[in-house]
Amino acid sequence: MSSDIKRKVVLITGAGSGIGRATAIKLHVLGAILAITDRDIFGTQETYRLCGGKPHYWGVLDVTNKDDISIRIAEIVSRFEHIDHVFNCAGINPTTYALTDTSDEYFDSLMNVNVKGVYNITKETILYMAKGVGSYVNVSSICGLRPKNGFAIYCATKYAIIGFSKSMALELGPMGIRTNVVAPGYIDTPTNAAVVEGQEAVKAMVDATSLGRMGTAEEVADVVVFLMSKEARYMNGSVVEIDGGIKLI
Template structure:
């Protein structure tokens, strides 16, 4: 596993649970300096504890609503005041869908998903860009298998995840000449609290998720975290604008 992430400042969103937390733990094990953000204060504290909270204040936890541009700017300003720069960004904050026909969705539901999943990625990218290490910095943005494989009843969610891919590829073109890479991970069914909600706690729904790929199991946050760490590392130095599926080979 790459060791060149030691001492690098990594800004993570959505890191209070699930994939964000798993990635924070992985990056901590590789010696990175973490900025752990989320709207869930208790979850931030738990992630910090799992990443060695008492490690001489190495890591920072900050409450952040990524859908609010002013909050993103303020949070990034605090990070830059402490560290002076940012090496890598993991845009992981997101809201999973509720399956329903479009006619049953509300404007509030649309605004919530777009605000966090897509605008949140935009807000954090825009706020961090002036402070990124160049060359050598990178972004890893979270889309989904729903970002390339649409599913019935999730039109708004799919739109946000397709949007993350399009936005990220444009940023790869814009930032590539500065030596800053932008890549995308598309997780499949991952065993996280938010996916547990989608499964509605039923054995049949979980079984359907497990059988939805060739490996016959749901992924884990650790499965995604290893790919994220690789994409941030120098081992992926010629990967830019890449969309990486981490889904056990989705059955379609």
């Protein structure tokens, strides 16, 4: 895998922490050239530092801001000439709300980041993607495959990502650009809803997983990098669940 990732230019959104950061570090170890972005300047800079600094690029990027995106993509293309892979990892994790308690602001925030953000980045980068070898990897969730009580808006965004990505696969496939999706389950990151809620919520997640533990960001990163590699060259429009065996209870 390392030989075909080496020197490839990879744009990562949401790289300032969690799965985005773990993926950046793995790609750096494999010799990729990274465009590390996140709306959190401190997280972005820390990921850049962990990846050794140059020759990588780092920049603050809000995936809901089209002007911001245009500037950053122009900088990346000016520096590297093209983009081989895009990891659309920026997203907002859910807060448990009954529909009667959901605000318009919460709805708009999740839709704008989790769905429109992927659309914005995709639309802006298509013309610069390497034909024949390029790929997108988008982040959905197990909540994009099965519903969860109290997560109606989050589920809506993650179901949308799967539909959007499968349409991307059909449209971009003839250009030799693949699109695949990762659907993580209960991953131990600082923004995971259970981690935020506390140990009781974490235990409930662990108990619901057949492997008896939460996953790690690094375990998701392994799959993301595989989907970018030539080993996955005939995967297009696939949705890969990374959930440790969620119990159907």
